[in-house]
Amino acid sequence: MNFLPFFSIETWIILLIFVVLLI
Structure with missing residues (x-):
């Protein structure tokens, strides 16, 4: 699933x- 190459673990954490x- 490489449809979002710029999405890395760091991006999800941010x-x-x-x-x-x-919230």
């Missing part, structure tokens, strides 16, 4: 932190 800060 997105997760961003979502947690929004």
Whole structure:
């Protein structure tokens, strides 16, 4: 599943932190 090559583990961690800060 390489449809999003720029999406790495670090990207998901940053997105997760961003979502947690929004809540």
